[in-house]
Amino acid sequence: MTVGRTGKEQAGALTVRGRDTARGGVARARRRRLSLRATRRLWLLVFLGPATALFALFVTYPILSALAYSLFAWEGIGRREFIGLGNFVRLFQTFPYPRLLVNAFWHNVLVFVLTMVVQNGTALGLALLLARDPWGARVYRVIFFLPVTLSLVIVGFLWLLFLNPVFGAVNKALALAGVGHLARPWLGDPHTALVALVLVNAWRWLGFPTLVFLAAIHAIPEEYLEAARIDGAGEGAVVRHVVLPLLAPAVTIIVLLTFLGSFNWFELPYVMQGVASAPDRATDVLGLLFYRTAFGEVDTGLQDIGIGSAIAVLMFALLGSVSAVAAVLLRRREVEYA
Amino acid sequence: MRRRLVAGLLVGVLLAVLGAAAARAQQPVRLTFWSWRVEDKWAYDRMIRVFQQRNPGITVEFIPYKATEYNTILSSALTAGKGPDIIHLRAYGGLETFAAPGFILPLDTTKVPELRRFPLQMLAGARSRKDGQIYGVPFATQTLVIYYNKKIFAQHNLSVPRSWDEFLTVLRTLKEKGVLPLANGGKEGWTLEVMAGVLTPNFYGGTSFYEAVIRGHTTFKDPKFTNALAKLLELRPYMADGFMGIDYATMQQLFINEQAAMFIGGSWEIGFFKAQNRNLDFGVFAGPPEKPGQVPWVSSFADGNYGINAKTPYPEQAVKFIRFTATTEWGQMFTDLLAQLSAVPGVVVKDPVLKQVQALNRKATPYIMLVGFRWQTPTGSTLLQNALQAMLAGRMTPVQVGEEVTRGLASWFEPFRGR
Numbered sequence: 001m002t003v004g005r006t007g008k009e010q011a012g013a014l015t016v017r018g019r020d021t022a023r024g025g026v027a028r029a030r031r032r033r034l035s036l037r038a039t040r041r042l043w044l045l046v047f048l049g050p051a052t053a054l055f056a057l058f059v060t061y062p063i064l065s066a067l068a069y070s071l072f073a074w075e076g077i078g079r080r081e082f083i084g085l086g087n088f089v090r091l092f093q094t095f096p097y098p099r100l101l102v103n104a105f106w107h108n109v110l111v112f113v114l115t116m117v118v119q120n121g122t123a124l125g126l127a128l129l130l131a132r133d134p135w136g137a138r139v140y141r142v143i144f145f146l147p148v149t150l151s152l153v154i155v156g157f158l159w160l161l162f163l164n165p166v167f168g169a170v171n172k173a174l175a176l177a178g179v180g181h182l183a184r185p186w187l188g189d190p191h192t193a194l195v196a197l198v199l200v201n202a203w204r205w206l207g208f209p210t211l212v213f214l215a216a217i218h219a220i221p222e223e224y225l226e227a228a229r230i231d232g233a234g235e236g237a238v239v240r241h242v243v244l245p246l247l248a249p250a251v252t253i254i255v256l257l258t259f260l261g262s263f264n265w266f267e268l269p270y271v272m273q274g275v276a277s278a279p280d281r282a283t284d285v286l287g288l289l290f291y292r293t294a295f296g297e298v299d300t301g302l303q304d305i306g307i308g309s310a311i312a313v314l315m316f317a318l319l320g321s322v323s324a325v326a327a328v329l330l331r332r333r334e335v336e337y338a
Numbered sequence: 339m340r341r342r343l344v345a346g347l348l349v350g351v352l353l354a355v356l357g358a359a360a361a362r363a364q365q366p367v368r369l370t371f372w373s374w375r376v377e378d379k380w381a382y383d384r385m386i387r388v389f390q391q392r393n394p395g396i397t398v399e400f401i402p403y404k405a406t407e408y409n410t411i412l413s414s415a416l417t418a419g420k421g422p423d424i425i426h427l428r429a430y431g432g433l434e435t436f437a438a439p440g441f442i443l444p445l446d447t448t449k450v451p452e453l454r455r456f457p458l459q460m461l462a463g464a465r466s467r468k469d470g471q472i473y474g475v476p477f478a479t480q481t482l483v484i485y486y487n488k489k490i491f492a493q494h495n496l497s498v499p500r501s502w503d504e505f506l507t508v509l510r511t512l513k514e515k516g517v518l519p520l521a522n523g524g525k526e527g528w529t530l531e532v533m534a535g536v537l538t539p540n541f542y543g544g545t546s547f548y549e550a551v552i553r554g555h556t557t558f559k560d561p562k563f564t565n566a567l568a569k570l571l572e573l574r575p576y577m578a579d580g581f582m583g584i585d586y587a588t589m590q591q592l593f594i595n596e597q598a599a600m601f602i603g604g605s606w607e608i609g610f611f612k613a614q615n616r617n618l619d620f621g622v623f624a625g626p627p628e629k630p631g632q633v634p635w636v637s638s639f640a641d642g643n644y645g646i647n648a649k650t651p652y653p654e655q656a657v658k659f660i661r662f663t664a665t666t667e668w669g670q671m672f673t674d675l676l677a678q679l680s681a682v683p684g685v686v687v688k689d690p691v692l693k694q695v696q697a698l699n700r701k702a703t704p705y706i707m708l709v710g711f712r713w714q715t716p717t718g719s720t721l722l723q724n725a726l727q728a729m730l731a732g733r734m735t736p737v738q739v740g741e742e743v744t745r746g747l748a749s750w751f752e753p754f755r756g757r
Contacts, residue, residue, distance in 0.1 A: 075439050077439060077441070094749045096746050096749075165578065165581070165583040166584060171580070185525070185581065185582040188525040188584065188731075190727075190733060276720075280527075280728040280733065281724055295409065296409050297717070301428060301432045302431055303409070303715075
């Protein structure tokens with residue numbers, strides 16, 4: 001609809017322009033404005049069109065089809081009759097699904113909290129240190145960012161080797177340091193497995209929030225800091241009362257990205273713990289639970305597409321609503337340079 | 339000049355079209371054969387070549403996909419109305435998921451007369467529970483056993499244990515001598531299910547318990563079953579420190595590199611062990627029975643089937659190929675090339691270790707969860723694997739494992755409802 005009208009307007013504007021020497025100057029100006037607006041619209045369409053089309057094809061359509069799938073009964077991989085919310089009822093009421101769902105959900109929450117504290121906390125500290133431009137700051141910046149450039153699968157595999165209880169470097173290093181009793185099957189012990197994964201993930205991503213924070217700190221006009229110092233504020237006070245409030249936009253972005261990353265977490269647990277989320281679902285997250293139910297465990301291969309789609313729909317609703325609310329709330333806290 | 343060129347081109351195009359049409363008329367039918375056995379491609383190519391020599395009008399292309407992705411790829415293709423002509427299928431519930439919705443061509447003894455020779459328990463892995471029809475030709479049986487390193491056993495004057503107590507003595511002796519007795523670990527739940535499959539049938543009573551539990555006369559809360567599970571806990575001291583972090587690949591490495599004396603696993607390892615270390619001198623024995631002199635049970639199962647896509651454009655040629663896979667000739671090649679027990683009757687086993695496996699198979703019992711409880715989700719295997727990890731990590735007792743498995747299965751297995 002929009003396309004057609006814009007095209008016609010454009011064509012009209014062009015034909016009019018050819019004859020407009022005979023018309024008045026006011027009308028000419030008006031028409032030119034019109035044609036400018038039309039061109040603008042056309043360009044908007046040219047730039048937004050492909051992205052919108054791709055988004056519709058690879059995001060909107062799958063989400064809608066997952067929603068549709070979740071309303072049907074499934075026999076193996078064959079779609080059967082419409083059952084309304086039957087799959088959701090089963091997900092919430094039939095053992096062991098409710099327990100698996102709650103278990104995975106809390107793991108996502110834990111991943112988010114731990115990542116915020118460990119990864120983003122460390123990143124903020126590093127950014128503050130790097131902002132003071134210590135000796136070798138540029139080299140450190142590269143070193144911190146280096147793991148981000150590695151493929152996640154490689155990172156997962158690397159740490160699988162490091163954490164292997166028989167050949168792994170971590171337990172060997174502990175033994176060399178004289179604290180061999182601390183050695184653990186890090187990824188096989190239900191108490192340590194998830195934390196180990198979060199740390200590996202933080203190791204990989206640390207450079208990213210560090211760089212975002214660092215850029216935000218560099219963007220703070222020097223006058224503010226000088227003014228604060230002249231007013232007699234110590235370094236701590238400058239950071240607390242000037243730098244941190246002005247970092248709010250960066251914090252908004254990092255919190256939102258961490259939230260989305262934590263609740264969509266899939267690749268690393270999948271690579272390191274497999275689709276079974278060993279041991280005993282200790283590393284299960286919603287993404288894995290969804291994948292496992294929809295596409296089947298590796299060795300049994302039985303698929304439950306109805307339940308899997310129901311989980312996907314829930315995840316989408318959760319992520320969509322929470323990130324919308326969070327974006328509004330976090331934005332409200334942001335301060336402008338004024 | 340130009341006119342002649344155009345004429346020449348026209349004649350050329352005409353000839354090409356005619357030639358293509360002629361070629362199409364003579365072209366052999368090309369069947370595609372999808373599989374998850376990437377590592378066996380060389381052997382399948384050889385076996386297929388024999389078929390092609392006999393059947394000049396048909397070519398078969400073996401296309402393997404990564405095992406962990408195979409199901410996803412296959413199911414998306416089949417639901418889209420596509421997919422291969424010949425399908426490598428798993429058995430029991432893994433077959434049902436494709437057969438029940440009608441994606442696989444049902445076979446019977448008129449279509450594939452060779453099926454008559456297969457024993458019934460082998461065909462059980464190819465039969466759908468929905469309609470009782472057979473949907474594939476079984477290709478292999480797997481048996482769960484204990485591998486032992488003969489050299490290490492000889493060094494420490496040990497012999498194959500004939501009872502559970504002797505087994506514990508062997509384990510203790512090895513540990514005292516500084517040898518890691520068991521390569522097994524717990525990071526991958528399915529390796530624990532295999533371990534239970536090897537060691538527990540002698541304590542829960544093999545097939546009589548299996549029959550009772552699939553008929554719903556008892557459940558997995560039965561003390562016979564939970565006491566059998568408790569036996570696994572006795573092995574914890576004989577696995578490596580931090581065994582809960584040991585994955586399947588590490589287990590294999592430990593045994594192949596002769597760093598561990600025993601490996602509790604399945605008969606599918608034989609070929610791999612031999613290929614990885616040609617000097618590895620190993621044998622197998624069954625999970626030890628309670629008392630010496632008792633013949634031990636071994637868990638076994640049909641590994642999978644060759645089936646036909648219900649939508650194949652070449653059903654006649656596909657059946658021809660499927661019939662060939664049901665002949666002793668195919669079975670013999672399969673066993674010789676892959677060091678696995680073919681499901682086809684009448685195959686002569688030459689490999690000494692495989693011969694031992696075949697002998698143990700005389701007192702085989704169904705691998706309980708795979709054969710009996712993998713028909714719907716959550717499967718008995720999934721439930722047991724996770725509960726066993728919890729048990730070996732010390733977070734669950736054997737009795738709790740029994741309760742957990744029974745409760746999970748009750749969601750789809752009627753006889754367990756409310757028990």
